[in-house]
Amino acid sequence: MEYAHRDIEQKWQQYWKDKEVYKVSNESDKPKYYVLDMFPYPSGAGLHVGHPLGYIASDILARYKRHRGYNVLHPMGYDAFGLPAEQYALETGQHPAVTTEQNIKRYREQLDNIGFCYDWSREVRTSDPKYYKWTQWIFLQLFHSWYDRAAQKARPISELVSIFEQEGNANHTSPEDEKLSFTADEWKAKDETAQRGILMQYRLAYLSHAEVWWCEALGTVLANDEVQNGVSERGGHPVVKKRMNQWFLRITEYAERLLSSLDKLDWTDAMKEMQRNWIGKSTGAEVTFNVNDSNSEIKVFTTRPDTIFGVDFMVLAPEHELVDSITTEAQKAEVEKYIEYVQSRSERERMAEVKQITGAFTGAYVTHPFTGNDVPVWISEYVLAGYGTGAIMAVPSGDERDHAFAKHFNISITNVFGDKYNGEEAYSDKGGTIENSDFLSGKPVSEAIAAAIKAIVEKGIGQAKVNYKLRDAGFSRQRYWGEPFPVIYKEGVPYTSDELGNEELPLELPHVDSYKPGPEGQGPLANIADWVNTPDGKRETNTMPGYAGSSWYFLRYMDPHNDATFADRKATDYWQAVDIYIGGTEHAVGHLLYSRMWTKALHDLGHIGFDEPFKKLINQGMIQGSSRFVYRIHGTNKFVSYGLRGDHKTDKLHADVSMVDGNVLDTEAFKKWKPEYADAEFVLEDGKYICGSETEKMSKSKYNVVNPDDIVAQYGADTFRMYEMFLGPIDVSKPWDTKGIEGVHRFLKKMWRLYNDDNGWIVTDEKATDAELKVLHQTIKKINNDIEQFSFNTSVSQFMICVNELSSMGCRKKEILEPLAVLIAPFAPHFAEELWHGFGNDTTVIDAAYPQHDDKYLVESSKLYPIAINGKPRAEMEFPLDMDKADIEKQVMANETVQKWLEGKPAKKFIYVPNKMINVVV
RNA sequence: GCGGGUGUGGUGAAAUUGGUAGACACGCUAGACUUAGGAUCUAGUGCUUCACGGCUUGGGGGUUCGAGUCCCUCCACCCGCACCA
Structure with missing residues (x-):
């Protein structure tokens, strides 16, 4: 009997299905084990052989754990909202729900082919209203919550209201505006709109403004990577930054916890390091500088307050709110021209061209708080609006970019590092002492930092400060194919559906006839007047981003059909966090950070009993494609084999890997592949056409995709x-x-x-x-x-x-x-x-x-030892494992080959490592 | 520019704590069986040398009796990014 894989596989797949072998119960005496794959986005291209790599690994583990007596949860589902389906809808008019359904069906067939032990009765799809009902519900939880910094946890906003009624906000600074201050009486005196405006500054899901790339010609908002050289990638139309109302998640409030609880996770160091860098904690001080002849002040964050006497100029981000008001009449034209230039630059370009130094002088000066000197205020794109305060105190002798800027614009440089600064290169190390700095002179860096902060506090111009580079997460997309927000604007003030009490979740995505964007950069939903206009007011027309549904899907698998809650507490208490999570590194800082935040928030609010979603993380590598190339002699339809291509001027073209066996091209198949190759001629070597090969990303356009089917x-x-x-x-x-x-x-x-x-x-x-x-x-x-x-x-x-x-x-x-x-x-x-x-x-x-x-x-009684002379293996001898070193040495030294290599010289040292090897040193 | 990762035969790779580098495969070479081979089996296969031997884990240096593994330094490639004050 031959090994008939086709019959065997069909037979047992049917058996597993009929007997529901992979169905998992939430009730079991066995210990639980939760094995999870990062669920796929069901694209139109189907699975290629790279996708199942992680799924196979997790499947092996899930089966193994089951053999070992665990109750194993091993589910699969689809991250089904997303841009490609919407793009496809724009082009073909097909509803994303329809194409998504088709793609899922194809994925399912492909997955079933491979014999995975998924419990498909637990499948989730983020685009299913039964699922996104709970995505919306979690959004409402975040909206109705604030972060209590003292308690280090999220709490219901109603509790904050009680606090405000009793004591104002004296003990709970607004994360958005630390100057905001009111008493209980002042709070009570405010009208509802004002109160809601204040609460918005505390909510974990909040409405604010952000700049997006707006393309007038395409009538749409573009993502960062859709913009190149200041024009849209599609069509090359001009784009501008447009300020729009957007929802955000206040993930920054979780920065410290997201950072510190990394320690208890069994993730690779590389992965933790990437998250640490993304969160980017740095300690330093916030210092305020007064602008001359003005009431304005510039607040900066610095990690090196000890270098404050080395400040030679200030730099504001071009987007900084003070730029307009402090720019002098004489500098106005130059500043405006510069801002226009910056507007055209994408963040990618700013990054790629670090060496290019640009900037403009505002004409304004601040007064140095310690020296009383006038310090000029510049603007430059190397200072980012989104980080710190959007302004820096520049110390050219101690910072490379400040140094380059000073040299470029001929700003004189104050040296605060004595001999360490050579006038050519900034001294950014933390060794040595601070010099030329009044009361800080002679102090080593750490001491000087402490002394500087003390002086800054005494002067009332700042304080020590911990800064994170993590930013709040934008949660709005001007798109159709995503979760609608259960939010209605009453005279411009956002209310959630549960506050209005007028409708149940889910708020379903309405049918649209056109997927074209709405007016003024709004999403397609803005075009449906019937839907937008309600008796209470206008609906939010943005939808949620891709990571909304994927931030909590691992919880839904535990109780996927529950209509009363996102997952029953009994189910989440039984399954707890995911034991093993397998997926690609590309999600290192996006999905994995958001999921961690959502888990912590749900935990804080008492909905689940654990505050980290993924105990252990395994990253799977990419499977790359192996592309094949043919070489067409330039200007002809004649193709030369790989080894002969040097004799001609050739064009290298991709050939579909399915037409190539190893490196040998099936020339007949190639001729039939595309009409222009029908008359192709081939110059062969040894009767074969040999292709060139290269390793590239597996992609349709490179004709190197291999289908697992x-x-x-x-x-x-x-x-x-x-x-x-x-x-x-x-x-x-x-x-x-x-x-x-x-x-x-x-x-x-x-x-x-x-x-x-x-x-x-x-x-x-x-x-x-x-x-x-x-x-x-x-x-x-x-x-x-x-x-x-x-x-x-x-x-x-x-x-x-x-x-x-x-x-x-x-x-x-x-x-x-x-x-x-x-x-x-x-x-x-x-x-x-x-x-x-x-x-x-x-x-x-x-x-x-x-x-x-x-x-x-497995016990062994003897070992065949390699005998090395001066570290080089020269002979082999077998000895019992329990033999004395002395006896072994005697026999080894007597060995003929050993004697030959010793060449009569005496052995200096005899090294015997039991069960490993023997080395004789001469 | 910053952060993370990877460099071992023609190819994919292996090598608990430093202890015989190249297991296991692909490919290739020769042979057996066969009507046939894209089935199966046997032998060989890092480079170099007629041979003894010498060389070899991206390059260079170091520690050690002994380094793919530890340390320093340089280089190449891949991935991510928000010039991080």
């Missing part, structure tokens, strides 16, 4: 699963090479032949030999270890070694082969199920206990 059809899901794992470590990127799959397929066929020959089942009940048991138990030990460490590539190797050895021993014994079948079940579930049933078992293999190794089969 094709691989599964040819080799079977089990081969595909094992090959993806065999490619290399899960976390590194590697190119896909279909050719290599043969080896894994051969291995499965070879393993199959341990159990079957041409006439059928051949397993016997004979007693196993020590050698066979040793191979089996070595393998069991290695596989268990490897799975725990996510080293699946080495597991596959070990299975190969095991089968190679058992084959050469001619092993046919049930005592060996039955445990081996269970052992391979997480990797090749259909294959294992077939063998498992071959032994007469009538339950599914996944409920079989996973084999555990017994050390008694």
Whole structure:
């Protein structure tokens, strides 16, 4: 009997489905284990072989944990809201719900092909009203909450109102405006609109303003990467920054907790480091400078208050609110021209062209608080409006960019570092002492910082300050295909649907006839007058961003059909946080940070019992495409083979990988591929057309996409699963090479032949030999270890070694082969199920206990030692493990080869590392 | 510019704590069986040398009896980014 993967896989997939083998209950005496994949966006292109890499790894782990007696939650769903579906709708008029449904269907078929053990009864889709009802509900929770800095947790806004009624805001500074101050009486005297305006400054979900790229010609708002060189990427139309009302999440209030609780997570250091850098905590001081002949003051944040005597100029972000009012008449034209220039620059360009120094002088001066000197105020794009206070005190002798700026604009430089500053390069190290700085002179940096802060506080011009570079998260998108906000504006003041009490969630996305943007940069929803205008007022027409639905989906899987709450507390208490989360590094700071914040907020408000969503995180690498190229002789329709391309001037063109076997092009298929190639001629080498190859991102446009369906059809899901794992470590990127799959397929066929020959089942009940048991138990030990460490590539190797050895021993014994079948079940579930049933078992293999190794089969009594002379291995000798060092030394020194290499010289040192090696030093 | 990652045969890679570098595969070479081979099996395969041997984990330096692994330094490539005061 041949290994008939097609029949086997079909049969067992049907069996699993019929018996609901992968259905998971929330009620169980077993310990729980939650294995989660980052759910996919169902794109129109379908899955390629890169997508399932992480899914296969998590599937192996989920199956393994189930074998080990856990109740395993292993769900899958779809991140189904998103821009591509809307873009497609714009182009074709097809409703995103329709195309999304089609894409999901395709994804599901592709996933089912691979034999995953997902509990599909728990599937979630973020675009399903039953799901986004709760996304909207969580938004309302955030809206109705504020962050109590003293208690370090979110609390209901109603409690804040009570506090205001009793004591005003004296003990609870507004995170947006620290100058805001009122008493209980003042609070009570305010009208509702004013009170709501104040509360908005505290809410975790709040309305504010932000600048977006607005393109008049396209009539739409563009994302950062849709803007290049100050024009739209599509069409090259001019764009300007437009200030719009936008919702935000006050994630900055969570900065400290998001930072400190990283310590308790089992994530890679690289991942934690990226989050730390993103949160960007820095300590320093906030200092206020008074603008001469004006009531204005400029507030700066600095990490180096000790260098305050080195301030030679001030720089404001071009967007800074004071720029207008302090610019002098004489400088007005220049400043305006500069701002116009900055307006045209994208953030990417500002970043890429760091060396380019630009700026303009406002004509204004501030008074230095300690020296009393006049300090000029400049504006420059190197200062960002969004970070700190949007203004800096520039110390050219101590900061590289300030230094370059001063040199460029001929501003004189005050040296506050003595000998350390050489006049050519800023001295930004923290060694040495501060000089030329009045009361700070002679002090080392840390002391000087403390003294400077003390003096600043005494003068009443500032205080010590912790700053985070994390910004609040924009939560509005001017798009159609996303969650609508359950918000209505009554005379311009936003009210939520539960406050108005006029409608239940979900607020469903209305049908639109056109996906074109609304007027003035609003989303398509603004075009539907019937929907926008309600008896209470106008609806919010923005929708929520992609990360809204994905910030909490892992909770919904625990109780996916609940209509009374987002997930029952009993369910979330049972499943707790995700034990293993697998996905790509591209989500390092976006999705993973937002999910953490939502989890903390839901925890603070008492809705769930844990405050971190993902205990352990595994990052999967990218599977790259291996592109193939053909070489067309320039100006002709003649193609030369790779090795001969040097003889001609050629154009390198992508050829579809499906027409290439290894590197050999199927020239007939190529001719049929595109009409312009129908008459192509080929210059061959050795009778073949050899293609060039390069590793690139797997993408349709590079014709290097490999569809898992094709691989599964040819080799079977089990081969595909094992090959993806065999490619290399899960976390590194590697190119896909279909050719290599043969080896894994051969291995499965070879393993199959341990159990079957041409006439059928051949397993016997004979007693196993020590050698066979040793191979089996070595393998069991290695596989268990490897799975725990996510080293699946080495597991596959070990299975190969095991089968190679058992084959050469001619092993046919049930005592060996039955445990081996269970052992391979997480990797090749259909294959294992077939063998498992071959032994007469009538339950599914996944409920079989996973084999555990017994050390008694692995004991060794001796070791074949490499003998090195001066570190170079020269001979081998076998010794019992318990032999004395002295006896070994005697025998080694007597060895002929050793003697030869010693060349009569006396041994200086004899190194014996038991069970490792022996080294003789001459 | 900043942050993170990766460099080992023709290719994907392996190598508990520093202890025989290249396991396991792909590819390639030769052979066996076969009507056939894109089935299966056997042998070989890092580079170099007729050979003894020498060289070899991105380059250079260091620590050590011994370094892919630890330290310093330089280089290349990939990913992310918000010039972070």
